[in-house]
Amino acid sequence: MENREGIMKVDLHIHTTASDGSWTPSRLIDEVGKAGIGLFAVTDHDTTQNIAETGRLAAAAGLAFLPGVEVSSTLGNQSFHILGYGIDPDNEELRRLIAWNTQLLAEADHNSIRKLIADGFAIDYGEYAAYQHDPARGGWKSLSFLIDKGFCRDVNDFFSRLFTAERGIRFPDFPPPAKAIQAIRSAGGSPVLAHPGSSFHGTSLDETLDFFGKEDIAGVECFHPSHDAATTRRVIAWCQRNGLSITGGSDCHGDFVSKRRLGRPSIHLEQVRLEELSALGV
Structure with missing residues (x-):
């Protein structure tokens, strides 16, 4: 699908109900079509x-689809996400x-509830354990439970008041970036550092790029909602100097994160560079 100038719009960072997005594959295909991507x-x-389901639906809709994953990793006390493009999802x-990471995330969910109870919150752990999270809401179990029980308003309130280092609640210690990169390579994919300029990492952009410049990454996500224009230019220039791929996306989570809108920032095919795109014929 192309815009009136004949340049294809792209979005290479989208979440579905499989993780913390609120859109099913069929809803995503509908929204991608509406957005002209x-x-x-x-x-x-x-x-x-x-x-697999998204790929089938995309083919039927005449859309170019790139299978991917966002792998969690930890370096020191900081979390980093590594995007994997063109992966074989069946690679052992x-x-x-990712099964190990999923287990760690589930344990962090449970532990956060236990710590809130120890901190004086009137939460029944048995009620939480029996609670069923609806993936169509986006997010995750502990967040939905705490919202429904009136302990927080939304995801921003959750991270500002409840899921905090002051309460001893933090993300798990995932495997190091090198292991995530190796697993993506093993699956035939290209490992790309996600949103390096985001405050999520808690480190400076230069420090992040200096470290990952020594790792076996294929590229960097230069276009992202958390990047201002200056950051985007800096990261693109860094990729060009180092001969690395340039990617970008909205980091859309469906309706779950209202500020992350599909196709924003607006990215066109001529702005990205990724080896896997040639195989799609785009």
Whole structure:
């Protein structure tokens, strides 16, 4: 699908109900079509569950689709996400790693509730354990439970008041970036550092790029909602100097994160560079 100038719009960072997005594959295909996007990727957190269905629906709709994943990793006390493009979702090394990460995330969910109880919150752990999270809401179990029980308003309130280092609640210690990169390579994919300029990492952009410049990454996500224009230019220039791929996407989570809108920032095919795109004929 092309815009009136004949240039294809792309979005290479999208989440579905397989992780913390609120759109099913069929809803995503509808929304991609409405947004005029011709090439897109599903990059769910530590799961490839919806790749096959999305690929079938994309082919039927005449859309170019790139299978992907977003793998969680930890360096020191900081979390980094590694996008994997063009992966084989059945690769055993990748499947083992993301299954481990999924287990760690589930344990962090449970532990956060236990710590809130120890901190004086009137939460019944048995009620939480029996609670069923609806994936169509987006997010995850502990968040939905705490919203429904009136302990927080939304995801922003959750991270500002409840899921905090002051309460001793933090993300798990995932495997290091090198292991995530190796698993993506093993699955035949290109490992790309996600949103390096995001405050999520808690480190400076220069420090992040300096570290990952020594790792076996294929590229960097230069276009992202958390990047201002200056950051985008800096990261593109860094990729060009180092001969690395340039990617970007909305990091859309469906209706779950209202500020992350499909196709924003607006990215066109001529702005990205990724080896896997040639195989799609775009």
